[in-house]
Amino acid sequence: MTKLHTERKPLDPEMFDPVCPSPLVPFRVGDKWAPLILRCLQDGPRRFSELRVPLRGITAKSLTLSLRRLERDGFVVREEYEGTERRVEYALTPLGRGLLGPLDAACEWTRDHWGELIDAQEASAREDG
Template identity: 75%
Template sequence: MTTPLDPDMFDPVCPSDLSPIRFGDKWAGLIIRCLEDGPRRFSELRVPLRGVTAKVLTQSLRALERDGLIARAEHPTPVRRVEYALTPLGRSMLGPMAAACEWTAEHWDELLDAREASMSLRSAN
């Protein structure tokens, strides 16, 4: 049994939102991080990913499955239960993702300055 996911796992001001480096769609990297410690049910993923709609989460999970990064397992119990887990290929993404997070944290101030400058230019026009 895995430990429940922390609802505050992803800080609203998290570098993942500021990072120009993307792994799939907006939610893919966050989903991969949620699955790092073991399989999770859809409802468990919704806890830290509360900003994503069920439809978009489903689309992201299907895309990750299509790309071979996660596996979907359906368990025939009295109540149907579906779990998602990282495949070996998906697990191999954890290293590059950690490097991207480290880079983003290292360049946080520069990234914020660039975003603010861009927003200032847009509002001036």
């Protein structure tokens, strides 16, 4: 292992609450996993396996697709490292880092309006059902 890996704090497996308000945020960047992936990368590069720890509900296929979309859109960069232990890491680009502030604002707004959002979804479900 390189020095970089030993000094990096692991991602908290409980980073995202199972009842996290992210599905209620009124705007999307990419897909439903994208904002969570951006949060995982906010403190520095991460390997695929590291990202799966707090994103326990995501499949490998969905994580791969989300990372590819974020890379395509210029928010994430994929770095391959050769050597005795080949590894791939994902990191935020400056464009991706620029989304963290708006994500903070959206999360705060969602927390402030949580009850209203739940009420609206429940009302809509009753109308549809």
